[in-house]
Amino acid sequence: xxxxxxxxxxxxxIGPYSQAVEANGFLFVSGQxxxxxATGQIPEGIEAQTEQVMKNIGAILEAAGLNYGNVVKTTVMxxxxxxxxxxxxxxxxxxxxxxPARAAFEVGNLPKNALVEIEVIAETI
Numbered sequence: 001x002x003x004x005x006x007x008x009x010x011x012x013x014i015g016p017y018s019q020a021v022e023a024n025g026f027l028f029v030s031g032q033x034x035x036x037x038a039t040g041q042i043p044e045g046i047e048a049q050t051e052q053v054m055k056n057i058g059a060i061l062e063a064a065g066l067n068y069g070n071v072v073k074t075t076v077m078x079x080x081x082x083x084x085x086x087x088x089x090x091x092x093x094x095x096x097x098x099x100p101a102r103a104a105f106e107v108g109n110l111p112k113n114a115l116v117e118i119e120v121i122a123e124t125i
Contacts, residue, residue, distance in 0.1 A: 002023040004020075005018070005019060005020035005064045006019050006020075007059050007063035009017065010037055010056040010057075011058050012037075014112075018063060019063075020060050027121070029060050029121070030115065032056040032057050032118055032119070034048070034053045034066065037076060042113075046115050046116060049114060049115045050116050053116055053117070057118060058094070060062055061120075066122050070100070070124070072100050072101065072122060073101045074100050074119065074120045075110040075119045076106055076116065077103070077105065077107045077117040077118070078106050078116055079107065079113075079115045080106060081104075081105070085102060087104075
């Protein structure tokens with residue numbers, strides 16, 4: 001049985017998908033771009049965008065009763081792989097021990113012309 005997770009503390013879905021779905025002991029968080037929920041704006045620069053993405057993910061995890069420690073896998077999509085180091089510096093503030101598995105790669109473009117999008121999978125049990 002699946003359970004839809006939603007919070008107003010993260011951007012609402014901009015398409016036919018859920019912020020997150022809980023199923024079979026895992027939470028699957030849709031890719032988050034750096035939209036500030038209160039304003040709908042996207043900050044400038046890779047560091048500010050990564051920070052906002054991580055805040056959005058944190059809000060969704062919290063809505064599910066979880067935190068970053070529950071995350072087992074992340075996928076990072078970057079508009080430019082040249083931003084990897086800067087993104088990684090912010091990312092490392094959120095995963096400090098027992099870090100999740102991760103894939104990171106450059107993509108052709110991202111929704112709303114964002115510089116970064118991150119999706120996560122977390123364990124719920």
